[in-house]
Amino acid sequence: MDTVSHVLKGFTPVREHGKATTLKIKNHQAMACMTTGVGNRDDIDILIAAMNVAEALIIVSSLGEEYLSDISAAQNAIVTMAQRGVVKDKFLFTGPELTAMNLGMEIHDAQLDACTIGQLEKALEFVAREIRAKRARAIA
Numbered sequence: 001m002d003t004v005s006h007v008l009k010g011f012t013p014v015r016e017h018g019k020a021t022t023l024k025i026k027n028h029q030a031m032a033c034m035t036t037g038v039g040n041r042d043d044i045d046i047l048i049a050a051m052n053v054a055e056a057l058i059i060v061s062s063l064g065e066e067y068l069s070d071i072s073a074a075q076n077a078i079v080t081m082a083q084r085g086v087v088k089d090k091f092l093f094t095g096p097e098l099t100a101m102n103l104g105m106e107i108h109d110a111q112l113d114a115c116t117i118g119q120l121e122k123a124l125e126f127v128a129r130e131i132r133a134k135r136a137r138a139i140a
Contacts, residue, residue, distance in 0.1 A: 014120050015113045024109060031105055034081075035098065039091045044082050044139070047101070049127075051075045052136070054108040056123035063115055067107045074104025082139040 014020045030046035033039040054071045057063045064071075077097035085091035093101060112120075130136055 012117050013113075014115050014117055017117060020112055024112060027105065027108070031101065034091060034093060034101075037090075037092060041082075041091075044078065044085075044091060047078055048075075048082075050108050051078060051104050052127045052130075053120075053123050054104060054111055056126040056130075057111045057115055057119060060122045060126050061115065061119040063111050063119065064107055070100070070103050070107060073100040077101050077104075079137055079139060086139065 026046060027050045030039070030043040030050075033043045034047065051071060051074050054064070055068070055075065058065050058068050058071065077093065077100040081091060081093050081097050115123075
């Protein structure tokens with residue numbers, strides 16, 4: 001790979017890349033499944049990944065750092081809902097959990113609109129390191 005092209009690609013805004021739209025659609029489809037009562041573990045995994053990346057974008061590039069507590073609330077909402085769902089075999093958010101998740105999704109969408117490909121790659125690497133180091137919370 002051409003090093004200069006790779007470096008320049010890192011400065012490209014994610015919103016200008018076609019996969020950004022696909023990622024947002026995937027995230028919102030998972031959220032729609034959860035709000036309509038047909039959500040499953042795959043949808044939960046997508047939402048967890050979205051909020052983990054949102055948190056990582058704040059940590060590695062200070063993108064939306066004023067919203068860290070909101071992202072943390074969304075992460076807590078997913079974990080609480082998922083743990084309850086494993087027991088009941090039905091995954092549904094409570095009203096406050098849904099409010100937290102909706103705000104988390106809004107923040108993450110704004111981050112995706114504002115970040116570069118390089119920032120997103122660093123955030124994804126950060127999430128992968130945290131998971132490998134077993135610093136991620138388990139649902140069940």
